[in-house]
Amino acid sequence: MSETELLLRELFKSLPVQRLFFDFRLDSLSTFNAGGPADVLFLPESNQEIQTAVGICQKNEIPVQVLGRGSNILISDRGIRGLTIYLGRNFTKISQAGNIIKAQSGASLAALNAMAAKSNLSGLEFCTGIPGSVGGAILMNASSYDGETKNVVFSSRYLSAEGEIKTLSLNEHQFGYRTSVYNNLPSVILEAEYKLKPGKRLEIYGKIQEFQIKRRNSQPIDKQSAGSAFKRPPGNYASKLIADAGLKGYRAGNAGVSAKHAGFIINYGGATASEINKVFEYVHNVVRDKFDVNLEPEVKWIGEWSEEEIQWKSS
Ligand SMILES: Cc1cc2nc3c(=O)[nH]c(=O)nc-3n(C[C@H](O)[C@H](O)[C@H](O)COP(=O)(O)OP(=O)(O)OC[C@H]3O[C@@H](n4cnc5c(N)ncnc54)[C@H](O)[C@@H]3O)c2cc1C
Numbered sequence: 001m002s003e004t005e006l007l008l009r010e011l012f013k014s015l016p017v018q019r020l021f022f023d024f025r026l027d028s029l030s031t032f033n034a035g036g037p038a039d040v041l042f043l044p045e046s047n048q049e050i051q052t053a054v055g056i057c058q059k060n061e062i063p064v065q066v067l068g069r070g071s072n073i074l075i076s077d078r079g080i081r082g083l084t085i086y087l088g089r090n091f092t093k094i095s096q097a098g099n100i101i102k103a104q105s106g107a108s109l110a111a112l113n114a115m116a117a118k119s120n121l122s123g124l125e126f127c128t129g130i131p132g133s134v135g136g137a138i139l140m141n142a143s144s145y146d147g148e149t150k151n152v153v154f155s156s157r158y159l160s161a162e163g164e165i166k167t168l169s170l171n172e173h174q175f176g177y178r179t180s181v182y183n184n185l186p187s188v189i190l191e192a193e194y195k196l197k198p199g200k201r202l203e204i205y206g207k208i209q210e211f212q213i214k215r216r217n218s219q220p221i222d223k224q225s226a227g228s229a230f231k232r233p234p235g236n237y238a239s240k241l242i243a244d245a246g247l248k249g250y251r252a253g254n255a256g257v258s259a260k261h262a263g264f265i266i267n268y269g270g271a272t273a274s275e276i277n278k279v280f281e282y283v284h285n286v287v288r289d290k291f292d293v294n295l296e297p298e299v300k301w302i303g304e305w306s307e308e309e310i311q312w313k314s315s
Contacts, residue, residue, distance in 0.1 A: 003062065004039045007083065010056045011040065019043040019090065026075050029067065029086055031131055033224045034273040035075025035303065038065075038084035045090045047157075047165060047190050054188065055163055057083050065302060066188050068136030069108060072226050074280075076303035077273045085188065088133050096121075099196050105135030105156075105189045109142070112194070117208060122199025123152045128211040129221065135189035139182040140298075141175045145211055150175035156192040158182070165190065178231055178298055220258040224267040229280060230295040238295050239263030241287050255279045274309070277301075281312040288315075 004022070011020055024041040027033050044050045057064045063082035067073065070088065087106030094103045094115055101121070103112055109127035112134065116124040126147025130137070138156055141149045154170045174181040182189060215221055230238035242248065242262040249259035254271035256279060258264040265279050284295050294315075301310055 003060075007040055007057070007060060007062050010060065011042070011053060011083070014052050014056065015042065015049055016045075019045070024084075026067075026070075026079065026084065029088070030070035030073055030075050030226075031224060032070075032074055032226050032267050032273070032276060034077070034267055034271060034276055036077045036079030036273075038080045039082055041084050041086060043086055043089045043091075047159070050085065050091075050188055050190065051159055051163060051165070053083060053085060054159060058163070064188075066135070067302075068106060068133030068139075069131060071131040072136060072140060072298065073300050073302045074226065074273055074276055076301070076305045078304040080303040087135060099198060101194045101196065102191060103134045103194070104191050105133060105138075107134045108132075109134070109137055113208070116194075116196055117201075117204045120199055120201050120204065121196035122204050123147065123196040124194065125204060125207040125211060128208045129215040129219075130227075134192050138173070138189055138192055139180055140178050141173075141180050145214070146207075148175075150180075152194045152196060153192050154195045157190045158185070158187040159190055161186040218261055220260045220264050220266060223258065223264070224269070225258070225264045226299045228263045228298050229265040229283070230263070231298045233293050233295060236293065237263070241291055241293055241295070242283055245283075245286050245290050247283055247286060250279075250283070252279055252282065257283060277305075277309060284312055285315075 021041040023037050025037045026035045042053055054064055065080050065084045067086045068088055091104045091106035094107050094111055096115055096119055099121055109130050109132055113124045113127045126144045130142055137149050155167055157165055157167050160166050239262040247257050248262040250257045253275055254268045255275045256266055258266050287293055287295050
């Protein structure tokens, strides 16, 4: 019996079968709309289910990959071995009490933002147009315009590598530019609490509208991408360097650099993850050769990539 069949058999015994999938193509669960299959995909509903699934994998030494809403990842065409836990579907409950909003980690930032606005709470407007989840935003310290995740989150809970549920207070998150302690902590972020400020409804909705328009005018939001491809290098902007290198609108088959915003790498339809990776590599190398700047990807490479394919990231 293969490792996958063994894993499935164990998982089927303990978890709801209607939310377990075998050899499931993941392209539709990533905003790049590319990538191969998960050996096993699970859509959990509760902390308990996640704990059980991770426990089974640990016992059998099977790798676990967590996905939020897939808006900051490039999944290999060969897919993901072992168990993939996708949180953006069934792990999305949000509740509000006073100026505190509590959310399961798969909840969308859009739903969070909408709940806050409806309750006249301010602080989450910056999330407008970021298509990620609570967990992904905490791991990346997602930010935009006038706000940052670290300014509104005050605690989060996670499942540790030892299988325990633990809580982090604000300072323990070690938030930085596109990073937090979770980047180096093998864990599943389970839920978070946000502390917001009472605000004026017209001002909150006004800001949301302003940010929507700004995004629409400056970013290719109608195209498949993972947002900003590269992090901002010190004292510069990735998009400026890419444009100055003459790569705005560069295209290789069905993938390329947006002609609207040079910071975005786009799947124009049908591009494989490998083709998208090649565009990243080309852009990285041209900018390095022209300006002696090594752009660091903001996007995360997930699944089975070979050393050769992603060697450029460390060159
Ligand atoms: C059009 C567009 C615009 C964007 N604009 C912005 C922007 O303005 N600002 C910004 O910061 N980002 C932006 N992004 C990027 C992205 O939306 C954010 O980084 C978002 O926070 C990622 O969340 P996610 O749930 O999609 O994470 P995923 O892409 O699913 O995962 C990202 C990483 O987090 C890990 N992860 C996710 N959830 C968990 C969890 N619960 N526990 C443990 N690990 C987890 C994954 O393993 C992976 O390593 C944009 C993306 C797009 C497509």
